[in-house]
Amino acid sequence: MTPPRQTVTVPLGARAYEIRIGRGLLAAAGVEIAPLLRRPRVAVLTETRVAALHRPALEAGLAAAGIAASFLELPPGEATKGWRELERAVEWLIAAKVGRDDLVVAFGGGVIGDLAGFAAAVVRRGVGFVQIPTTLLAQVDSSVGGKTGINSPLGKNLIGAFHQPRLVLADTALLDTLPPRDFLAGYGEVAKYGLLGDAGFFRWLEANGPALRDGDAAARADAVRRSCEMKAEIVARDETEEGDRALLNLGHTFGHALEAATGFSDRLLHGEAVAIGCQLAFDLSARLGLCPQEAPSRVAAHLAAMGMRRGLADIPGPLPGPEGLLDLMAQDKKVRDGRIAFVLARDIGAAFVARDVDLAPVRSLLADALAGRAA
8 A cells, every 4th residue: 555645844934845755756746846837848957877767757747747858867976966067967957048937857866956956056046946856865855955065075065055945756666766775875864863853763763764674665754754854844943054954964074074085986875974974973972971871872783773884894995094084074064163063962862063072082983993994
């Protein structure tokens, strides 16, 4: 039996929009998008792997409502999120005469969503866009909240803009085609939500995570919905990350540094970096006496039960030493007055932002974790 569709609203006044969650939304894309269009056409930015799997279904869904679609297929992978492919996307949109009353459709995972959203933000000083996320990570996190951008060689997401979508269509049936590694990487963001602000949700994940991983459609839809609810609540309070929204970066200060250290390559996927970063954040919190010792043990046990990467020992290839990793953290967007901001925890579901962390225990934690790689 197909679980019913669910809707989460991101309440931003005149710029409010809905996240629609359920199976079969791709086939209904034209009906869902048509009310937002002034003329029946869209420009779709996607990537080659997604297009090979799902482009015909999206074209058919749009055509059923009389909507014509043009497509630009970019290469897959994190390396696409850079100046070269952004320029290609922007020039394609301009050549296609996409105007401020048209819509761009971001059809892919987090890389495509971030890049397409940024392209929409800068073309003609801003055109509307719709997110159709195809990965678990994108459905629960990157497609929601309006953060768009590309990477710099010096760090993750250092170039970008806040630009909210008009609509998010999260077709959970698309998750069935994800490779297991990609699905588990996305689950790193799901677990993050329970760890940062909902202990009950984390308990639910401990009980239901394996079924969710193994294909339980209802559990997947519920996990996407709850993750989106939490993000929508935080974004509504703090759209441009001046306060509470920084909580969503649990695991990201460590994780972004690790992604930069591995060259934004397939050595380490973003969600894997987040999962490892969450573990390190809880390990650091326990070392600082901020949370019970049992908390990082629960995080480690759950990540292990899910078959996920959870430590520096799980990252193949060389890594910089503690100072090199700290240098990469110093490029993080959340640095204020030269001080690295960390999201730490008082317990499962009780995260907070700390801007005055002594780097000595961080250096020691990283040194121990790196030593574990050689053991």
